[in-house]
Amino acid sequence: MRSRLVLIVISSVIYLSCINNAQKYVQLGEEFLQKRKYERAVMAFRTAIDINPSLVDAYDGLAKAYQALGQISEAIASLEKALRIKPENLEMKTRLASLYLLVSSPQLSETEKIIDEILSANPNYVDAHILKANLLIKTGASEDEILKVFNYAIQLEPQRQESYFALARFLTQRQRYKEAEDILKRALNINEKSVNAYLEYGVFLNTVGRIDEAEKMFERSIDINSQFYPAYEATANFYLSNGELNKAEQIYAKLIENLGSTAENLTELARFYLKTGRENDAINIFEKILQQEPEYTVARYHLAEIYLMRGESEKARKETENLLAYDKKDSGALILRARTFLQENDPLRAIKDLDLALKIQPSSKAGIFYMIQAYLDLGQTEKAELYLGDLQKYYPDYPYSKLLRAQIETLRGNNERALQELTQLLEVSKPSIDQTQEIRDLRKKALSARGLIFLEQRKFQEAEKSLLEAASLEPMLASDMTNLARLHFLKKNFSEAIRLYEKALELDKMNLDALSGLINTLKFNKKFAQAHERLQKAIDENTEIRLLPAFHVLKSQLFQAEGRISEASEELEKAIKINQNYLPAYISYAELLTAQGRIDEALAKYQEVLQKRPSPGLYVLAGILEELRKNWQEAEKNYRKALEIDPDNPIAANNLAWMIATQTQGNLDEALSLAQNAIEKIRNEPAFFDTLGMVYLKKGLYSQAIESFRRATLLDETKSKSSTDNPNPIYRLRLAHALIQAGNKTQAKKELELTIKMERFLKPEDLDQAKNLLRSL
Template identity: 35%
Template sequence: MNFQECPRARSLRALTVFLLALLVALAASCTSPEKAKAEYLRQGEALLKDRRWQEATIQFRNALQIDDNLAAAHWGLAQAYEKLERAGDYVEELQRTVKLDPNNMPARVRLASIYLTAYGQKKEGNDQLLAEAARLANEIIARDDKNPDGYILIANVMYFQGGGSPEAAKEAEKKINDAIGLDPQRVESYMGLARLYHLMNRNSDAEGIYKKAISINDRSSLAHGEYGIFLVQTGRTPEAEAEFRKAVEVDPENRDAHKVLASYYLVNQKLDKAEEAYSAWAHKDWDQAEGRARLADYYATVGRFDDAASLYQDIIKNFSDYTRGHYRLGEISLQRGDLQGAGAQVEELLKRDPKDVDALFLRARMRSASGKPRDAIADLKTVLDQDPHSKLGLYFMSDALYRDGQFEQARARAGELERYYQDFLPAKLLQIQISLDSGDFDGARRTADDLLKKLQDATPNGELTPQLLADLKTNALLLRGKASLGLGQKAPGADAGKFIAAARADFEAARTIAPNSPLPYVNLADAAGAENKAEEAQQQIERALSIDRTNFQALTALINLGTATGKLDEARARVEQLAGEQPKSAPLQYLLGQAYRSGNQQQQPDPQRAESAFQRAVQDDDNYMPAYSALAEIYVGTQQPDRAIAEYKKITEKRNDDFVAYRNIGLIEAGRGQLDVAADYYRRVLSIRPDEPVAENNLAALYGDYGKGNAEEAMRLAQDVVRRYPAEPGFADTLGWVYYRKGLYRDSVEQLQKAVAGAAKRGGDNSLYRWHLGAALAKAGDRTAARRELQKCQELYAAEQQRAGKAPTPTPIEDVRRTLESL
């Protein structure tokens, strides 16, 4: 018999199968995210146990993409970030863990300890940190009144809240002894007491406690390691070595002990022992990429780039998913001046993930180094969109903005960096640069000294790679050298020579660290120029250009040297050739304009050729701001104020926070007698940058010279500028003349005497300052001194009328004569 299925039965069964499948799918859609989340969490925790920190972060982040409130994933991330030494991320994840999980006491202990350490380093303005530490410590004790870590935290809170008074110290000491009483064999509690004694400057008591802890358990790597750190902190560095070695000996599997020993040798420049210690630490996890990377990073730190690159090549060959290896290889290539090699690693990383943060950082650094700050800014914007508070993102962004001439935005980003991460070393670099730009060479030098001192003790970590540390040291040396050069230009005789020698030493040290960077050679050329060694300066510039033939700073130095030595035609020809090879390069067109704008007795300036080149630059790149400024300066020099203002307005249309352009428009308007318009522009400058000294001074001067504006405002502005720039004669003259207008003649004389003395010391004695001083002395009743100053004023005025190449000083000579006659 031929059995056939009923069509209707077949269709019903098909419908049943479909409905069952749909129910299964619906059930899966409800449970699979939970299962996936749990699986990611399980894998992350397993990777933590295997010490595969970087890979663990990926799994925990995957879990958080499903459920951002998963406390266990935040806790796992915190532990991974701690091992990767990503301090900012570590704290953030601890905060999230504590917020989401009221039962996680270890997270509370760690976070409270961090808050207390931060408060101890800087108490002013950080009361919230102490309050948070107190809250967490109380939560720990409320959960478990026999938790020794809770007692230790509360002891430190009590000490700080009591301002370190004897009573507070006594109570804190008692509280930690209570913690010790809970378990007299617990080494960690003795460490808490020893650290408290050290905080109280009771170092002999602290040492006694460290030794007692070791006597209780001489196999404790923690006790030996902490004692070693104490010995370093108290200036007994050689003795610390034995304790660090003992920590490794008693617990050879303790990676932290190995790391501390290796870092000790590195910081103290015992490189033979350092390599041995780093190798031992690395071989504890040689079967993992991060283990081998420890030794590779050591090689990079001490300048053994070939060894570092070779080991990293081996790492990415054996561990193809270790993206950090490509980043580090790219950094090493960048350090060696191999932009092509660095680019290859960036390309590989971005092929895997177009938003890879490490790759974008590296490409941004490459682009900044290649004179393409705007391209770097675009990369860094992508980074900061992902993580608005990224330390490195804010640092590199502030640097790129500064290189692009966006000074106020650079200051804003640097301000965020300073606000969020006060101890982040790279943030100090921009502070040094800002001090240099404002003429505060002493301040720049002091900040650079402090940074270089801190860099001596710095070792690579998850944020500060060996190459970044090397870059920081190179740039700090270059900036300190520039500050010394600036001081040398102002100093007399032998002192000038000392400053220049110091600058040269810094530039040579920078060259040793970064022999394939053109910048140390450019700065060495500046030092040679300051010593009138033109031939050496030329050699240094040629060396820089052999590394990068279109380097902006090197070509600028070439033009300046050619102008000074009568070889400007050669410099012009060289820049013209490069501009011809790269006709669409706005920076090269700009440099060509600068070459023709410069001049000397043998080679006169050619404003028309310069104007043409600058116009070509803005045609090639309408966002290249220096070319607009240069065009404006040409028009000012050729008595075309309307055209100059038009160029500055093009800048303000594109960048409405460019205070320099507004200030320069104000100067032009004041120069042609449009005083109210000038005042409006100066006020616009101060609305953007309230401490801009030229705008402050000139706004005050409008009152002093013409009675324009508010007397009290003028006095406040002038006083502020003189307070910040006490050695600047022009600012003292403005304040003195404002006092004169106010009838404060004694105060006026004091400031105007400073102005005259300062100008004379600089070789800038002039009739206007003498007129102001003479008039103030006359009003103050010192007729003899007034006559002397006014006669000197007439003498200087006569000489100024005869000088070539510089307009006479605008001194009201008829007023001078009338005042003299009245005396």
């Protein structure tokens, strides 16, 4: 009995110790909130929850930190957990309902339910009545009904300024400006020392265009309380919105002078520099912060974002490594590191980090978004679609979902479905006065995507219309000019293509797409001297060593076009010497060797790359080279290795199916499954139907073989008519084979005659085969 009592006492002591430790982390989190150290607050509150998962204050504090960081979904989830523990807390219920109204797809029924619960518990709870008015606004109630609720809230507590502010905002939205101003004056009369009253009045005056009066209100707010950070933030934003950048910068200087040169205040100045295009100044500020406070994660996040934007993935990754050293469960840092891998065309490594991030935070919008992009980069549309389902589940009205759906359908070759998605997206993103920048950016991307599909379909008029509209939307990007340049290249308007590529390079002088497009256009027109001169100019102006390998690869391609093979090889060797991990240089080298018939050396180059970074695409290329050497077993091994890494790789699946059916005498059922899987991924590739037809032919299923070969022939005809690709009559020849096996010699004869008419597109041995078959009939 005594031992049992001892155990109870020990357990109680441990339990109380855990509670005390958890409370310490809650207190620490509250301190971080006060100091605007929101990321650290999140960590403190999470630690408290790990110690004591039933601590309401920890979830409540976590919600406040998430809301301050703009992570509304996470804030909602935290408050929902808090209210499951303490459902009677009216203040938390009010904040949760307010957040429900903030999300892109307002949760109206949930908000109404919470309002009813609050008013049942306390009919005079003013915040609930303000919430009710805001809910009525969202549901399109009449102005009289909305005003009645606002006025009742004011009647309940006439000295509460926040109720007047909410009413004034509503009246301003309805352009009832005189009434709104009267309400704001009433609020100010309640307390003439209220900073928030002056800020609200300043925002109103700015909205109605009374800029000078608004400025006085914002200045007054700082005069009243020089220690109140929101006054500086609102005043700086006022100057920024009116293009007075010097005055905005002066406000940030005053913030640092009055509230101290803390990491948080310096970060606000750096963010201002980022907004105004002064990246280098922002970098200097963040580096200064980290010298004083190395563990300040916000600075590292910003630096990583800047370096990613600049394409400096190695620098960005260094910052993410520092973040992960501080907290290995930092999902944001994992996502940032994944983005560096995506920028380096390494989606497999990106997926590993994103998988970890989503285990920590399953509903992360950025995590899911970049996971979809990673699988799209791999061509794995099924997995991309799986994550798109998650994105739509967590964020039903996220507008980028339709753009991602269009990307998936485009990769599958379903251009018409992609166009349907883009058309719907463009319909809901029509220009409007209150349109957000996010929606404008989305519209620009949708127009570009639609234009590029039309370009692929050789619908030049429709493509030009979409691409020109995309280019007209701010900000003008180098990619806008590059897309239009591609259009004019395909229309053989080469002088205009060159002009547009040059314009793209004016916008972004180191844009590789624009530079390679320009060099290829000059090369196509055999203006080699001009191409060399332009490329050398880019090399001379380049200040970033990371771009040099790409420039040398371009020079190599230029030399190859001139037939200067030794110089082409030298350029690739230079690229590899500068960056031993630059894969395009190795691949180009292998292609150069292959073109010279030096297959063994080309394979050695691919093996060199594969040792550095196993890649399904490179295993496929190695398999193709082994086929050229008629080394069927090695080719099969390479295709299988590609499928081990990427089970959904359609080219590896198709090529392995072909190998099994035609060379290695393998399992035809496996070949059939592989061929069908390839077609599921890409439905408009004639070569895939050709492979399927060959498998059916080998299995003796002649009607299915005929159907598949006929599909390959029709797809090839369509493809050759809508592009510069030559038709491939080999598909028709194989169709004739299947028809002969099925006993349909009459139709086989017609197909062979059509095949022979296209003799200039046939290899001599295939042409002889067609003629011999025709004679035998």
